[in-house]
Amino acid sequence: MGEKHVVRFEPVGIEIEVDEDQNILRAAAEQGVQLMHGCKEGQCAACKSFVLEGEDIEYDSYSTFALPDYEKEEGSTLLCRAHAYEDLTIELLNYDEEIIRSGLPLTTGTVEVVSNESVTHDMRHLVVKLVEPSEIKFFPGQYMDFKIPGTEETRSFSMANTPNRDGLFEFVIKIYPDGLFSEFLNEKVAIGDRLEVEAPFGTFTLRENRTSRLVFVGGGAGMAPVLGLLRSMAERGVERKATFYYGGRASRDLCFEKEIAELGGQLKDFRYIPAISDPGDADGEWQGETGLITEVLRAQEGDLKGADAYVCGPPPMVDAAIATLTQLGVSEHNIFYDKFTTTGEPEGEDGT
Template sequence: MSDTHKVRFEPVGIEIEAAEDETVLDAAFRQGVTLMHGCKEGQCSACKSFLLDGDIQMRRYSTFALADYESDEGYVLLCRSHAYSDVEIELVNYDEDMIRSGLPVLDVTARVAALDDLTHDISLLRLTLPEQSGFRFHPGQYVDIGVPGTDEHRSFSMANTSAADGQLEFIIKRYPGGRFSGLLEDGLTVGDRLDLKGPFGTFTLRAGSDRRLVFVGGGAGMAPILALLRQMADSGTDREAVYYYGARTERDLFHLEELAAIADRLPGFRFVPCLSESWPEGWPGAAGDGETGLVTTALAAREQDLADCDVYLCGPPPMIDAALPLLESLGAPEEQVFFDKFTITAAAED
């Protein structure tokens, strides 16, 4: 048994206990405190905070996430930090309502209930949770799914809004040779067991905001955005919203009927598919409100001022990296931009 220490987070005044053999971020998860985080592997800087007092030691991390000079000044990555005394930490990025509405992270074993093709390279995976698992999540969050036969995992966002019916729904892109996604094509069958850990993530609607919503995503990045749109449709919100969705060709589009049904339920919502490589005759008329080119190009063409908007981005790193400076140029305040950046483990993996 390792020693346990108190960790106090300012300026919110929340205190937890952390064992020396767990990271501060994992200790917070265990106690239902949802801190800002992303990759959980020292690569993205989402959990960067400032050490006010105490002894913290960090495991290996990327200097892209935390530069040497920042470390020298006292900044730490909570996903790499282990407390070796009572510590006091100042949170740099935080949402107090989100922190206090956190759900405890659980380990559960689910069974494959359905596995269907949405496009030529995107699958719908539906899992059934065990009865009385106690697993809950907020729309927009994700879980880590263990790769069968290994100690590795992959992270996927839920596309549904809750686990009340005992189901979890995922939209997953298949990569040739992918350690997990390759199993969706040949390997997983209905009834197979998968180990899950979660929920994680802060890609959730901010309940206290009534600002216009701008969603930007591509590919399997539709999953958490679809969860948020379903949540909005269920609640009957009157917030204005637009969803710019990037795809290569018409055959890469899916869930068009459901998105049209959501637009019928939410008069203030528009779906804008953006095709970057080829488009059918008559496009964008075939989609009603489509664009040609990259999704960021469509965003720049259609949005002039994002100062009074909440912007949600979900997709691969190149899309996010291209969108962030664009959003800044369009006036979107940093604290009103939320993103879920997919990380690809390796070129041949998911």
């Protein structure tokens, strides 16, 4: 362990101690301070902040798309890659004080594989059961890190379920050719296998103090956290108007259609709008929307001023959806997103 330094976050006035061996985001999470973040790998920029005081900061590797050199020189930083070597004061640029102060402590544990079933041609519905400890607390929409057996690598996956007494966790995971976890999930994992995990991560959670309309936009494995939020809303009787736009390249990319229809019957004012961007002969007489999901969103909606939007999927889709939503009147402060970055081939805007 290295020396410890104090990092103060403004404008919320919260201070934490950070060991030099930890990045700032990790240290905050361990102390129950839930800062905005996404990939934790220096790729998505969700944790970008500004250094007000202090200069001695070292960085793990990161993408210059997330933090260009000129922004770093002006004082910007990525909390998920930054190590403090002196006391710092940091201005949070993207924050939600309700979320920051309701953070849950990180917990490591062991889970056992219960089922691993295909839900589309390239996505799996993985269900695991907690072995130890007795509980890992989380909010619907958050994600869990899995350690890949035989390696020091971890991969992150959003939970599709709500907290439950059975200790079950559900995930919707895309299978990538030659992907490290994908190959393991596709070819090696067996029912009863045990895996090391850590959770909760992520801030893709429902802001409970609001009554505004909800717009969900998803693609690919972005189904998982949105499904978790919809399940939670149905369980708790949340009566906010909500629309879920979900895109795929073809009808074979759509999943959980039956359950979403059932959830629609439990929610007060809910619409589900699936769309496919490249229909072919196999799609038969597709009766739904066609085009990129952002195009469908724009065609279906008028003024969205005052709405809250939740966007989850591959980076091109997320970026396009954020641009579309802001053009339709959604405040950037009311757009919450998870970019599903990958070490394999990048996905397109349609989630494939």
